[in-house]
Amino acid sequence: xxxxxxxxxxxxxxxxxxxxxxxxxxxxxxxxxxxxxxxxxxxxxxxxxxxxxxxxxxxxxxxxxxxxxxxxxxxxxxxxxxxxxxxxxxxxxxxxxxxxxxxxxxxxxxxxxxxxxxxxxxxxxxxxxxxxxxxxxxxxxxxxxxxxxxxxxxxxxxxxxxxxxxxxxxxxxxxxxxxxxxxxxxxxxxxxxxxxxxxxxxxxxxxxxxxxxxxxxxxxxxxxxxxxxxxxxxxxxxxxxxxxxxxxxxxxxxxxxxxxxxxxxxxxxxxxxxxxxxxxxxxxxxxxxxxxxxxxxxxxxxxxxxxxxxxxxxxxxxxxxxxxxxxxxxxxxxxxxxxxxxxxxxxxxxxxxxxxxxxxxxxxxxxxxxxxxxxxxxxxxxxxxxxxxxxxxxxxxxxxxxxxxxxxxxxxxxxxxxxxxxxxxxxxxxxxxxxx
DNA sequence: TCTGGGGTCCTAGGACCC
DNA sequence: TCTGGGGTCCTAGGACCC
Numbered sequence: 001x002x003x004x005x006x007x008x009x010x011x012x013x014x015x016x017x018x019x020x021x022x023x024x025x026x027x028x029x030x031x032x033x034x035x036x037x038x039x040x041x042x043x044x045x046x047x048x049x050x051x052x053x054x055x056x057x058x059x060x061x062x063x064x065x066x067x068x069x070x071x072x073x074x075x076x077x078x079x080x081x082x083x084x085x086x087x088x089x090x091x092x093x094x095x096x097x098x099x100x101x102x103x104x105x106x107x108x109x110x111x112x113x114x115x116x117x118x119x120x121x122x123x124x125x126x127x128x129x130x131x132x133x134x135x136x137x138x139x140x141x142x143x144x145x146x147x148x149x150x151x152x153x154x155x156x157x158x159x160x161x162x163x164x165x166x167x168x169x170x171x172x173x174x175x176x177x178x179x180x181x182x183x184x185x186x187x188x189x190x191x192x193x194x195x196x197x198x199x200x201x202x203x204x205x206x207x208x209x210x211x212x213x214x215x216x217x218x219x220x221x222x223x224x225x226x227x228x229x230x231x232x233x234x235x236x237x238x239x240x241x242x243x244x245x246x247x248x249x250x251x252x253x254x255x256x257x258x259x260x261x262x263x264x265x266x267x268x269x270x271x272x273x274x275x276x277x278x279x280x281x282x283x284x285x286x287x288x289x290x291x292x293x294x295x296x297x298x299x300x301x302x303x304x305x306x307x308x309x310x311x312x313x314x315x316x317x318x319x320x321x322x323x324x325x326x327x328x329x330x331x332x333x334x335x336x337x338x339x340x341x342x343x344x345x346x347x348x349x350x351x352x353x354x355x356x357x358x359x360x361x362x363x364x365x366x367x368x369x370x371x372x373x374x375x376x377x378x379x380x381x382x383x384x385x386x387x388x389x390x391x392x393x394x395x396x397x398x399x400x401x402x403x404x405x406x407x408x409x410x411x412x413x414x415x416x417x418x419x420x421x422x423x424x425x426x427x428x429x430x431x432x433x434x435x436x
Numbered sequence: 437t438c439t440g441g442g443g444t445c446c447t448a449g450g451a452c453c454c
Numbered sequence: 455t456c457t458g459g460g461g462t463c464c465t466a467g468g469a470c471c472c
Binding site: 035037231255257354 | 442
Binding site: 013041101102103104105195196197198199200201229231 | 470
């Protein structure tokens with residue numbers, strides 16, 4: 001039986017989330033900005049039509065924004081994460097096998113559904129796709145598109161078609177058209193649109209005369225494997241309908257956990273760098289405990305602002321191995337500050353510090369060390385301390401209880417000038433409806 | 437003045453071992 | 455004068471994704 005994979009993807013996800021609770025934004029040009037209100041990370045169709053590219057710095061389009069009345073919002077990740085959970089829960093009802101691929105998209109395995117004697121009932125499958133769209137629209141209030149195909153790569157491509165070509169009304173199944181029509185379709189799509197083919201590889205492919213998706217599909221997988229990599233070979237096979245990528249319905253534990261931010265204003269003194277490093281290590285440690293892992297090493301990273309070409313530039317990173325793997329905020333912070341001390345140089349204006357927890361593992365494999373001075377009683381009470389910390393911060397809000405080393409002034413904190421309320425996760429920020 | 441954050445996988449090359 | 459070879463592990467860096 002041939003496989004059917006669907007890729008369901010929200011349209012302009014962050015912008016659509018904002019519109020759910022602020023309908024005045026519907027039909028208006030809207031962008032959502034990154035942390036520090038730096039760059040555009042989501043654009044409404046109206047903004048895309050004005051030619052604003054993903055990742056454009058906000059300050060560069062001030063004029064355009066003024067002329068067209070573009071509304072810019074700071075990102076509200078709490079809201080987006082909550083709506084994402086609602087979408088995923090809704091979509092889980094359509095298939096026993098779901099892979100949540102990113103905050104706004106998931107794969108669903110529809111194999112065996114709408115099968116009739118002799119094969120797939122394409123019309124029924126497309127109806128099913130419409131049902132998915134309608135239900136997510138009613139239950140969560142967000143617009144999605146559905147792409148279907150016999151491999152993940154084809155489902156991704158089909159989703160692209162569903163989004164770009166209005167005649168399909170948001171649902172496209174690659175198998176719904178004839179082989180000849182498929183060739184025509186693929187010939188009209190640039191090779192860079194394929195999932196896994198980025199800017200660099202697209203350029204190199206074009207130098208070899210491979211311009212369209214059709215060119216890529218019909219290229220020789222073995223020879224491209226040699227000049228590129230096994231990744232590209234798999235992409236070609238997937239485009240031909242030969243499945244190389246499985247649906248991962250159980251999310252594997254993260255192999256590394258990062259936390260980094262560009263500062264609200266450049267930082268010159270060591271005290272503030274240490275405060276930020278402490279804060280980010282604390283966040284990373286919370287995520288670490290949430291997934292039930294321990295870290296074997298902490299990496300610290302600092303850098304100046306690369307866009308300020310006249311400023312002296314510096315960047316450095318160091319990895320501090322831990323004697324025994326831990327999920328204890330205090331131990332992790334200590335290692336991070338130790339690392340920071342090693343790479344911190346005076347005389348620079350720092351823009352960013354980042355923390356990465358590495359060598360993650362399940363805690364059961366904890367190996368006692370020859371010079372391990374950990375007192376089992378202390379170990380136990382520290383565990384209790386960490387879970388209490390997490391419980392309070394979960395209930396009362398992040399940062400309610402924190403290390404004094406995070407500081408109080410926090411001038412380095414990110415800027416967020418126009419953030420919408422956390423409509424769905426904070427009692428004091430609930431949406432209010434007025435009756436007239 | 438103002439330019440994000442968090443991940444994954446693959447490969448090449450060096451270190452090391454026998 | 456003559457100076458191996460094969461395998462594994464680790465890391466850094468590049469490319470990609472959203």
